[in-house]
Amino acid sequence: MNELEEGTRLALDFDKLTAVAETGSRVVPVVLQDADDRAVLFIGYANDEALKATLDEGIAVLWSTSRNELWRKGATSGDVLRLVEVRVNCEQNSLLYLVRRSTGGACHTHLPSGESRPTCYYRTLADGTTLRPATD
Amino acid sequence: MNELEEGTRLALDFDKLTAVAETGSRVVPVVLQDADDRAVLFIGYANDEALKATLDEGIAVLWSTSRNELWRKGATSGDVLRLVEVRVNCEQNSLLYLVRRSTGGACHTHLPSGESRPTCYYRTLADGTTLRPATD
Numbered sequence: 001m002n003e004l005e006e007g008t009r010l011a012l013d014f015d016k017l018t019a020v021a022e023t024g025s026r027v028v029p030v031v032l033q034d035a036d037d038r039a040v041l042f043i044g045y046a047n048d049e050a051l052k053a054t055l056d057e058g059i060a061v062l063w064s065t066s067r068n069e070l071w072r073k074g075a076t077s078g079d080v081l082r083l084v085e086v087r088v089n090c091e092q093n094s095l096l097y098l099v100r101r102s103t104g105g106a107c108h109t110h111l112p113s114g115e116s117r118p119t120c121y122y123r124t125l126a127d128g129t130t131l132r133p134a135t136d
Numbered sequence: 137m138n139e140l141e142e143g144t145r146l147a148l149d150f151d152k153l154t155a156v157a158e159t160g161s162r163v164v165p166v167v168l169q170d171a172d173d174r175a176v177l178f179i180g181y182a183n184d185e186a187l188k189a190t191l192d193e194g195i196a197v198l199w200s201t202s203r204n205e206l207w208r209k210g211a212t213s214g215d216v217l218r219l220v221e222v223r224v225n226c227e228q229n230s231l232l233y234l235v236r237r238s239t240g241g242a243c244h245t246h247l248p249s250g251e252s253r254p255t256c257y258y259r260t261l262a263d264g265t266t267l268r269p270a271t272d
Contacts (some may be wrong), residue, residue, distance in 0.1 A: 004228055005226045012164055012229070013164070013189075013227065014162035014164060017156060017164070017181075018157045018162075019155055020153060021157030024152070027153060028152065028166050031167050031179060038173075038175075040176065040228075040232055042225060044229050045153075048150070052264065055261070055263075085261075085270075086261040087257040087258075087261070088146065088148070088259050089178060089256040090140075090141045090178075091140065091152075092140055092146070094178075094179045102199055104180065108226065120223055122223075125191070125221075125222040125224060127191075131160075131224060134221075
């Protein structure tokens with residue numbers, strides 16, 4: 001079992017943003033939200049190229065900050081996210097991709113059934129340190 | 137008029153994340169979402185101290201990456217966000233604060249009526265470069 005992903009202990013990775021910055025990628029954070037049930041799916045990162053590909057191809061494209069390449073969500077897993085709309089915040093330092101899940105799944109982790117989880121936010125902080133399954 | 141906030145031209149700030157990293161703050165991005173209408177309000181950043189204050193005080197507390205201090209959302213504007221639940225993503229490198237808006241407003245920008253906008257994502261990308269008002 002992957003304790004970080006399946007466990008009940010909070011162990012936040014406060015080094016991720018520094019690692020993203022150190023790659024030198026010029027990116028903004030992107031919230032991915034299902035346009036229909038309005039579930040927040042995950043946060044990704046996009047550079048200019050990823051945003052352009054998203055608009056051109058009509059699917060959620062991000063910039064993989066670990067592989068330093070364009071990441072067409074679902075290219076491997078099949079969990080393609082079809083683009084409905086792109087929104088930008090007041091200060092223009094983040095994006096919101098409104099999408100439709102093509103398979104119902106959005107997370108790289110899996111349910112016991114083997115299907116991709118519908119969102120990456122499947123755990124709730126029960127107290128300061130303990131995680132439990134979210135109820136929706 | 138603040139062109140960045142009120143204008144129709146896309147001018148994404150790709151330097152923000154680098155600037156955050158350069159402060160040396162150990163933070164994760166936080167999506168703030170209304171627990172009732174499920175609107176995504178904005179992305180903030182939280183360190184360990186901000187998360188603890190959020191849980192202790194029952195309101196959304198973030199880390200201001202520009203002022204390098206705890207930011208109790210609404211302390212100045214009155215737009216306090218009451219905490220419903222904190223969720224964590226699969227890789228534990230981001231958070232989702234489910235909140236209730238106490239005034240209906242969440243953005244630091246204002247409607248013509250003078251009220252705070254209900255979300256920071258009030259503009260849609262109409263094409264690759266032009267913004268128009270979001271319809272919901």
